[in-house]
Amino acid sequence: MLLSLINEPGTFTDLVRTANDNLVPAVVLNELLRKGIVETLESGHIMLRRSAYAPANELNAQPEADYDDTFGLHPPRRRFNDI
Template identity: 50%
Template sequence: MVLTVTAGQPGRWQPTELVSMLLSSGARQVVSQWLRCNDFLDEQHHPRMLPSTPHDPDSFADLVEVTNPDLVPGVVLGELLRKGIVESLDSGHVLLKRSAYAPRGDKGCNDYGSYDDFSDVDTLRRRHNDT
């Protein structure tokens, strides 16, 4: 599969803080790839509904494979479903919920950031009353 990620331009969307806090590193990578790879975006550059069956072209399994071949698509999908980040539709497609992504902003108050950019993720997730 050949990807068509636009070089030099950031994507239109970024994962929300909810995604950054709730998901494992691998699942965060998959959501980020879904938001920036043209193969998984529709004509308006919104995340497409993806077939959940692995043999369909541009399926969720393909998304996971291009993101990180060491990840198991079923495990990632299970995590995203449990955490409420995606919805499984009767049509056999997977839909990334709108609460999982926001417009990409300039650095500042609209920038949700990514915990993957930091080396000590556990410290960043810890609240003041956690021990």
């Protein structure tokens, strides 16, 4: 969990700015909230609800792989906090 939009080290704002200075932390947070990836708590913290997120776009599109080739007989299991 991270504190939301405070300009202090170790907060969500700091994390976003470390990843990419061109991103606006409030916009990133709103998108993650809209997608249900995070939730805000009354304490002012942001809690991760899903273990992974990769935006879908054509530039980053990966060819679809057959589960038998990539993962053996079973597809990967979802983690308990995945929605």
